[in-house]
Amino acid sequence: xxxxxxxxxxxxxxxxxxADQTLISIxxxxxxxxxxQALHGLSLEIPKNKVxxxxxxxxxxxSTLLKxxxxxxxxxPGATARGRLSLIHDDGETNLLHPxxxxxxxRRQIGIVFQKPNPFPKSIYDNVAFGPRLHMRTTKxxxxxxxEWALKKAAVWDEVKDRLHAPAMGLSGGQxxxxxxxxxIAVGPEILLMDxxxxxxxxxxxxxxxxxxxxxxxxxTIVIVTHNMQQASRCSDKTAFFFEGKLVESGDTxxxxxxxxxxxxxxxxxxxxx
Ligand SMILES: Nc1ncnc2c1ncn2[C@@H]1O[C@H](COP(=O)(O)OP(=O)(O)OP(=O)(O)O)[C@@H](O)[C@H]1O
Ligand SMILES: [Mg+2]
Numbered sequence: 001x002x003x004x005x006x007x008x009x010x011x012x013x014x015x016x017x018x019a020d021q022t023l024i025s026i027x028x029x030x031x032x033x034x035x036x037q038a039l040h041g042l043s044l045e046i047p048k049n050k051v052x053x054x055x056x057x058x059x060x061x062x063s064t065l066l067k068x069x070x071x072x073x074x075x076x077p078g079a080t081a082r083g084r085l086s087l088i089h090d091d092g093e094t095n096l097l098h099p100x101x102x103x104x105x106x107r108r109q110i111g112i113v114f115q116k117p118n119p120f121p122k123s124i125y126d127n128v129a130f131g132p133r134l135h136m137r138t139t140k141x142x143x144x145x146x147x148e149w150a151l152k153k154a155a156v157w158d159e160v161k162d163r164l165h166a167p168a169m170g171l172s173g174g175q176x177x178x179x180x181x182x183x184x185i186a187v188g189p190e191i192l193l194m195d196x197x198x199x200x201x202x203x204x205x206x207x208x209x210x211x212x213x214x215x216x217x218x219x220x221t222i223v224i225v226t227h228n229m230q231q232a233s234r235c236s237d238k239t240a241f242f243f244e245g246k247l248v249e250s251g252d253t254x255x256x257x258x259x260x261x262x263x264x265x266x267x268x269x270x271x272x273x274x
Contacts, residue, residue, distance in 0.1 A: 020045070020047035020048075020050065021047060021048045021049075022045040022046065022047060022048070022088050023046055023047065023048035023087065023088060023190075023191065023221050024045070024046035024069060024085070024086070024087060024088070024096075024191070024221075025045055025046075025084065025085075025086045025088055025093075026042055026043055026044045026045070026046070026065075026083070026084065026085050026086075027043050027083060027084035028041050028042070028043060028083040028084065029041070029042040029043070029065075029068070029081060029082070029083035029084065029085055030042075030081065030082045030083055031061075031064055031065075031068060031073075031079070031080065031081040031082075032078075032079070032080050032081075033076065033078055033079055034078040037245065038061050038064045038245050039061045039064055039065060039068075039081070039245050039246075040244075040245045040246050041083075041246070042061075042065065042083070042245075042246065042247050043247065044240055044247055044250055046221065046223060046238075047221070047237075047238060048221050049217060049218060049219070049220070049221055050217060050221065050222075050237040050238055051213055051214075051217050051222045051223075051224060051235055051236040051237050051238070052221075052222070052223045052224070052236060052237070052238040052239070052240060053223075053224050053225075053226055053231075053232035053235075053236035053238070053239045053240070053253065054066065054223060054224070054225045054226075054240050054242060055225075055226065055227075055229070055232050055239060055240070055241050055242070055268070055269070056241055056242035056243055056248075056268065056274065057243065057268070057273065057274030058227075058274070059244075060242040060243050060244055060245060061242055061244075061245040061246075062195075062225045062242055063195050063225060064245075065242075066112070066193050066195050066223060066225060067112075068081050068085060068096070068097070069085065069096065069110060069191075069193055069223070070096075070106065070107055070110040070111075070112050070193060071096065071101070071103050071106065071107075072112065074103065081097055082097075083097075084097075085097050087106075087109075087110075094106075108131070108135050108187050108189065109189055109190045109191060110189060110190070110191045110193065111184035111185070111187065111189035111191070111192050111193065112184065112192075112193040112194075112195070113177075113180050113181050113184050113192070113193070113194045113195065113197045114180070114195050115195050115196040115197070115199050115200070116200070117173060117176035117177040117179070117180045117200070118180060119168035119169060119171070119176050119179055119180060119183075120168065121167070121168075121169060122167070122168060123164065123165045123166060123167060123168065124151075124160050124163065124164050124165070124166060124167075124168050124171070124179060125147055125164040125165055127168045127179055127180075127182075127183050128146075128147045128150050128151060128179070128182050128183050128186050129143055129146075129147055129186070130183065131183065131186050131187035132146055132186055132187060134187075135187055136187070146186055147164070147182075147186065148161075150182040150183070150185050150186040151179075151182045153181075153182065153185060153212055153215075153216075154178045154179070154181040154182035154185065154209070154212065155178055155205060155208030155209065155211075155212065156175055156178035156179055156182060159175055160175065160179070173200045174200055174201045174202060174205050177197065177198075177200055177201060177205075178201075178205060178208075178209070181194075181197065181209065181212070185216070185220075189220065190220065190221060191220065191221045191222070191223070192216065192220050192221070192222045192223075193222075193223045194213075194222065194223065194224045194225065195225045196225050196226060196227065197209060197224065198210075198226070198228070198231065199227070206231070210231065210234060210235045213235045214235055217237070224236065229257075229269055229271065232253065232257075233253055233254075233257045236253045237252065237253055238250065238251065238252060238253060239251070239252075239253045239256040239257070241256065241260075241262075241264075241265045241268060241269075243264060243268075248262050248264055248265055249261055249262045249265045256269065257269050
């Protein structure tokens with residue numbers, strides 16, 4: 001099995017690969033929490049303007065990788081990483097693991113939405129306006145327009161438009177999650193990382209968020225962690241399957257779900273374990 005030998009299967013056809021432009025390049029990435037190694041020699045290219053799904057059983061390292069991409073692990077005592085994790089632009093490469101990286105401005109480019117919604121203890125409006133106020137110069141009218149746009153995109157506008165200045169904490173869990181998605185997209189990030197964003201949502205909101213993901217991918221690069229195989233196959237272009245801190249296989253979603261190279265991937269996507 002590839003994850004035992006450390007090699008990684010690429011199910012992509014090279015014809016499709018040629019069209020992909022790598023935005024995030026990961027090479028031989030190891031990560032630890034204290035003595036515990038959570039990621040082992042991971043290599044993966046995340047293509048620009050595509051949706052990449054991370055799948056795999058609980059504890060396989062999906063969130064760990066996502067959190068290293070925008071350095072949320074800086075806040076975790078004992079969390080360390082080694083290897084290459086870079087943002088690739090035409091004018092050069094940014095080492096996302098560099099200790100001197102300007103994390104605040106990087107997070108404007110790389111937004112993250114967590115499984116558990118984490119609104120700020122502010123009003124609905126101020127949650128969405130927080131990033132634009134920090135990073136952009138906007139007039140009051142422009143800001144109003146931006147807040148409305150983001151809340152509409154995140155499929156929560158109709159439910160909050162009459163109480164924009166009420167505390168965000170007063171919203172239901174699912175509404176808070178959609179508010180956090182609105183907050184993340186309001187600054188126009190280049191990359192949106194979503195860690196099980198729909199696990200607290202009802203089916204209607206889940207479909208609205210999947211529509212949003214589908215629509216946003218022409219402008220944004222999206223990485224979504226999901227345990228929902230239908231969701232991964234519905235809304236991603238690429239899928240990466242992780243197992244015990246290693247990447248088993250990655251490639252076009254259709255191939256991963258219909259004709260994976262590794263038996264373990266096949267078993268997982270068919271619901272035989274995990
Ligand atoms: N803050 C932490 N301190 C110590 N160990 C951690 C920490 N966070 C995660 N781990 C461990 O690292 C491994 C990978 O965890 P991670 O959260 O990345 O898994 P995951 O694939 O996102 O799982 P899930 O699907 O349950 O969210 C697990 O063994 C987990 O127990
Ligand atoms: Mg996780």
